[in-house]
Amino acid sequence: MNFLDLANPHQETLIIGKPRKKETPAPTHGRTRLPSSAPRVIGFVGLGAHARGLVPRVAGLLAKRSPVDVITDAPAAWQASSFPLQVLPARGRPGNREKALRYWTIQAHKTGRRIVVDLGQDIGAEELSGMLLGCEEILWTVEPAQSEQSFSLLQATLQAAPGLARRVRLAWVRQPSERVVRRPLSYQVAKPEFQLRLEGDQLRHHDLVRLAHHLNRLSLGLALGGGGARGAAHVGVLRVLEKAGLFVDRLAGTSMGAYIALAYAFGFSCDRILELTVQEFSAPKKWRLLPGGGLAHMAYLYRHGGWRQKCRRYFGQPTFEDLNIPACTVTADLASGRSVACHQGDAIDALLESVNFPGLSRPIIRDGMVLVDGGILNNVPSDVVRDHGANFVVAIDVSGQFKPSFGSYDAATPESQCPTALETLLRVMEVQTRALHTTDSHKPDLVIAPDTTEFGFTDYRRSHEIAERGEAAAEQALPALKTLLAEGGRPAG
Secondary structure, three states, rough: HHHHHHHOOOOOOOOOOOOOOOOOOOOOOOOOOOOOOOOOOEEEEEHHHHHHHHHHHHHHHOOOOOOEEEEEEHHHOOOOOOOOOOOOOOOOOOOOOHHEEEEEEEHHHHHHHHHEEEEEEOHHHHHHEEEEEEEEEHHHHHHHHHHHHHHHHHHHHHHHHHHHHHHHEEEEOOOOOOOOOOOOOOOOOOOOOEEEEEEEEOOOHHHHHHHHHOOOOEEEEEEOOOOHHHHHHHHHHHHHHOOOOOOOOEEEEOOHHHHHHHHHHHOHHHHHHHHHHHHHHHOOOHHHHOOHHHHHHHOOOOOOOHHHHHHHHHHOOEEEOOOOEEOOOOOOOEEOOOEEEEEEHHHHHHHHHOOEEEOEOOOOOOOOOEEEHHHHOOOOOOOHHOOHHHHEEEEEEOOOOOOOOOOOOOOOOOOOOOHHHHOOOOOOOHHHHHHHOOOOOOOOEEEOOOOOOOOOOOOOOHHHHHHHHHHHHHHHHHHHHHHHHOOOOOOOO
16 A cells, blocks of 8 residues: 555555454665655745744755755755755846756756755845746745735735746744734635744744645544544544654544644644643533533533633634644534535634534524534544545544443443433434444544543543543554555655
8 A cells, every 4th residue: 555545535444453464565765756746846935034944944854755956045044954055146137046046947857856945035026936937836934023024025926927826825934822914915825824833933843744744745634533521532642643753734523523623733732632621621510419410511501602612712713724733623514414524714613513512502503504513424524634635544433432331321230210311312422423433435544443431421520541542542553553654655754
């Protein structure tokens, strides 16, 4: 199996815990061949020290897969690197730098090497547009404090060469506290944008890795399933992937999986996500003393806007475009009977639609749709994350197993109480979700299924224990995951 061919949804799915037929890997020599869609000539246009400084680091990641040549107007930034370097001449006769760049690009093409063109935003728009014409993809880096100047030059450059717009992507370099301020352009630039966050004075390594993945046309996606408190197992899986240096490029989540996906894509650490889950989702003691108090507390929060208040308190007003990692949430439309994937607009509104549990809350009506928890139709949305660009998909199923006991009923005790209506509804959804998942035609490449059977739907106080189950399942899956990625060329990182 080749990583470059993993977009085929009908290939073998590896489920941890089941035997897998051994295969003899094909021999590889040197670097892995790039997919034909990967750009060979990549332009970076930056303004500011951080924006200019990221290019050598990204070039280093690209060089792990194929040889790279560099053409730049700022050689000082490359002093510590060992790349073959061509320095653009100082401004002289009109067109001389464009001709030099075009000549070096042709020479590099002849050798099959990739070319990184590193340019500043202190070049006139007319000259800059001519220099970028040979670039197959252009990363226009923006620091929020200089966004007005940067967007003004971008607008003028696109006016000089409108055909560049479909090749330009925005890459925001910012502190976590800085907000992205998009300014109007007369031309529609390419998607997705990239969010490159600073930790102190350094760019986060995994944001640069995701950018390199994109330029190599590789994308590792996670589909996070719903399951109430058992969704904390997703955090354990994310921890293991981070420690192994496997950084996720895309996320899709349903219900509790949508909450974990958005919190992680927003930039919260795994520890912070667990802290908030225990703090904000757990029922207070006065509720826990009541029969079925956990579900009653959740219903109270739904009916009185509690979930919205909690989400706004910690997330604010983010759109999907503000997220560090591209993410989708999944909800279900009762009017059409279809699953709905949200990836644009207000991210918190989409999250509240995805976790809108029937019976505990009223449906949310929007744009002619009647929206409830996405788990009734698509609880582990591997098809969604693949449809949005991932060519390698890992599904995390936290609710595929359950005990014969539920609510106030215990199968081992014949005289046990009959479950309540809410407990019964919850169980119906669990059984339905399991049946849907086993017949899912949109197969992921790997399924990680943590054993969460001993935890209840509202056991949020035990989130740290549940996360440990996710870690154990991910550790077990890690060798298989690394093997599958290596067979097709492991992403840069």
